[in-house]
Amino acid sequence: MSDIARLAGVSTATVSRALNDSPLVTAETRARVKELARSLNYTINVGAKNLRLRRNKTVAVVVPYDSASRQSVSDPFFLSMLGSLADALTEHGYDMLLSRVDARQLDAAAQFIDTGRAMGVILIGQWRHHDQLNQMAARNLPIVIWGALLPQQLYCTIGCDNIAGGALATEHLIACGRRQIAFLGDTKLPEVHLRLEGYQRALARNNIRFNKRLCVSAPFLAEGARNAIRELQQRNIEFDAVFACSDLLAMTVVSTLQKAGRRVPEDVAVVGYDDIEMASHAHPPLTTVRQPIEAGGRALVAALLEFLEGGRPQPKTLATELIVRQSTPPVLSDNHDFTGARLAQ
Amino acid sequence: MSDIARLAGVSTATVSRALNDSPLVTAETRARVKELARSLNYTINVGAKNLRLRRNKTVAVVVPYDSASRQSVSDPFFLSMLGSLADALTEHGYDMLLSRVDARQLDAAAQFIDTGRAMGVILIGQWRHHDQLNQMAARNLPIVIWGALLPQQLYCTIGCDNIAGGALATEHLIACGRRQIAFLGDTKLPEVHLRLEGYQRALARNNIRFNKRLCVSAPFLAEGARNAIRELQQRNIEFDAVFACSDLLAMTVVSTLQKAGRRVPEDVAVVGYDDIEMASHAHPPLTTVRQPIEAGGRALVAALLEFLEGGRPQPKTLATELIVRQSTPPVLSDNHDFTGARLAQ
DNA sequence: TTGGCTTTTGCAATCGATTGCAAATAACCT
DNA sequence: AGGTTATTTGCAATCGATTGCAAAAGCCAA
Structure with missing residues (x-):
């Protein structure tokens, strides 16, 4: 200059x-x-300018990783969310700093703000660190999280209604005449936990007893689905449907079942979660609970910007809906006293 | 302080x-x-430190977008690549600045270095801007590109051997007795162009005449595959196999064909490209040409770091291989004088 | 005590921008 | 011309760190 x-x-x-x-x-x-x-x-020189103005146009997007498995970001849902965030941030003239932090210490995310590297943080998934997040919220840091709405939550989350989503999927399977519905997902994650609750409520509404042995814990990995199916087989329990908490799990379940000689959806109906793009190209096309990724990214960015302008964004729940793609014949399992199928709401 | x-x-x-x-x-x-x-x-304060030291630990990862379609990043291959890069950069203690730039002016990527926002740039895809990239290389900017190796190329690319990949896929289909092999991809992109060349070479080696009408231009979108199939039908041309230049295209082709009542792989064999995670969960599982995403991300980062340490990294070609998943019966198309199937190399 | 040497510290410049305040210049009025 | 106001410019401080160089402090021997 x-x-x-x-x-x-x-x-x-x-x-x-x-x-x-x-x-x-x-x-x-x-x-x-x-x-x-x-x-x-x-x-x-942007650095010098930022130093002088004491602000910058950068937002950190944090994808936690499980330090145990040290797995890389691979779930298509999260990856699409990244793409959506990149677009939304670019639109508003912000740079996106992508970073991975150990899920055990999510508060490391605050470092980005403290060190002045970013003005705000978008965290993908709250994991099981409700308390850490509440502490950060107490500091009034501009941080917005994709995740579930929990009781006594001080931080701002954007996400779908997971109870409703879980219920939608389950009601659909029940309406198709299924009664022994397996549940797959990592219930230690708040979002999955709520989906399980929706599942249970739907069962209760239809007078079906909840069977704990039908619930299998599975991390969000293809591996997880295969293990889960094996686990079900070892438990020696019958099931005529599977509700999997991500499309990746669901698609892996489908191919695992097919390899084992079971027909989908005739023998086992499968419902996924997320509605990633691939879901419609799977065979058979995957019935799933849609989470609006595009809208989600946009909402996260909008909430963060509100924060940066001094506001206090409220948690927001986005619409979720069931996308029916498998034309599952609503036949009855022969070993059940089926009293009447209801359509999914 | x-x-x-x-x-x-x-x-x-x-x-x-x-x-x-x-x-x-x-x-x-x-x-x-x-x-x-x-x-x-x-x-x-990292910004102040960087200002004083005149360096930082940030790498910009640039994903070009087509300004015409204004499509968002959605191809699973690119998204996985992002994940892989995020991991590799984190491992080396670098921050990753993710950004999208208009594909028409890729040289905007150099801005990140000029403005001091990043020490180097990783560009995903060279698109059709060989010249712009060469100009940037002439300035000796630390920039590394995922893409094809072209003649008279001054910049550093990391990528697979696309001619070999195209040939692998085609030889496989020929070995399965297919002779009317459609080619799907956007040949204006250098990588796809080379795959087409591999396709042509494989045909020539097997004394099959190249038929231009079997080649359809399709952007890397699900939409693109559907349109391409429609285009083939309108051209009223027979085909017993499809070589699609991405798994997303291939999977969409499969479901489109199935909807139209054609059996895969019996009536039409399909081969994809990339080997994204979903490929193995598709039904039927997708035969595809594997591009090592994990190794690719690591190689890109390694090359860029070499650049930053004053070196001049050489372009690198990664191993690529055919992953056979469809057990396509090597039957002959009945309307051809088939002289002898050869196994894929 | 004094000089010489080593170990710790602090002063002040520097990185590359922005901006309050004052000074210089231009424009206008009486 | 002289005074007043409006318009442009520049000086110098500032953002929050790092670091060369010199000064201070400590230590030891003469």
Whole structure:
């Protein structure tokens, strides 16, 4: 910048003002400076500018990882969410700092704000660290989280109604005449826990007894689905349907079952969760509970921006809906006293 | 920092040295300063540090978008690549700045370096801007690209051998007795263009005439695959196999064909490209040409780091292989004079 | 006590921008 | 011309760190 100042015969102060279209500088001078800047293809140093202005246009997006499995980000749902966030942030002129932190210490996410690297943080998934997050919220840090709405929650979450989602899926399977519905998911995660609750409520509404042995814990990995099915087989329990808490799990379940010689959906109906793009291309096409990824990314960004402008965004629940793709014949399991199928709400 | 200096009764210079474990400061003083810093839970301002040191630990990852379609990042392959890059960069202690730029002006990527926001750039896909990229390379900017190796290329690319990949897929289909093999992909992209070349070479080696009408241009979107199949039908041309240039395309092709009543792989054999995780869960499981995403991300990061250390990384070609999953019966199309199937290399 | 040497510290410049305040210049009025 | 106001400019401080160089402090021997 001082080079430009010298060449233009003005001070750096004037150059700065000219480049920022300040009205304090003559049109003629401004033109000269800008022209000079372009010809030298000069670009201002963002770091220095940020230091002086004590702000920047960067948002950190944090994807926690499980330190035990050290797995990489691979779930298509999370990845799509990243894409959606990248778009939404770009639209608002923000840079996106993508980072992974150990899920055991989610508060490390606050470091991005403390060190001035980012103005705010978007956290994908609250994991099981409700308390840590509440502490951060108490510091009034601009941080917004994709996840479930929990009781006594001080932080701002954006997410879907997981109880409703779980119920939708379950009601659908019941309406198809299924009664022994397996549940797959990592219930230690709040979102999954709520889906389980929706599952249980739907069962109760239809007078079906909840059977704990039909619930299998499975991490969000293809591996997890295979193990879960094996587990069900070892438990030696019959099931005519599976509600899997992600599409990745569901699709893996389908192919595992098919390999084992069971027909889908005739023998076992499967419902997934998320509605990732691949779900519609699977065979058979996957019935699933849709989470609006595009809208989710946009909502997260909108909430964070509200925070940055001094507001206090409220948690927001996005619409979720059942996407029926398998034309499961609503046949009755022969070993049940089925009293009447109801359509999914 | 000046607060700490005051409270510790030393100067900021000493505080700085203490926090950086400089041997110039007494162990006793260092301990006192560090303790104080922790109790005030102070973290140094990264921006200021970077300004002074004139470097930082940030790498920009640029995902170009097609300004015409304004599509969001959605291809699972690219998304997985992002995940892989995030992991590799985190491993080396670098932050990852994710950004989207208009594909028409890829040189905007250089801005990240010029403005000091990042030390280097990783660009995903060279699109059709060989020249722009060469110009940037001439400036000796630390930028590394996922893409194809082209003649007279000055910049550093990491990627697979696309000619070999295209040939692998085609030879496989030929070995299965297919002779009218449709080709799907956006040949304006260098990588796809090379795959087409591999396809042509494989045909030639097997004395099959290349038929231009079997080649359909399709962008990397589910939409693209559906349109391409429709286009083939409108051209009223027979085909007994499809080589699609991404798994997303391939999976969409499969479901489109199935909807139209054609059996896969009996009537039409399909081969994809990339080997995304979903490929193995598709039904039927997708035969595809594998691109090692994990290794790719790591190689990109390694090359960029070499650049940052003053080296001049050489383009690198990663191993690619055919993953056979469909057990396509090697039957002959009845309307052809088939002279002898060869196994895929 | 003094000089010489080593170990610790602090002063002050620096990185590259922005901006309050004052000074210089231009424009206008009496 | 002289005074007043409006418009442009520049000086210098500032953001929060790092570091070369010099000064201070400590130590030891003469």
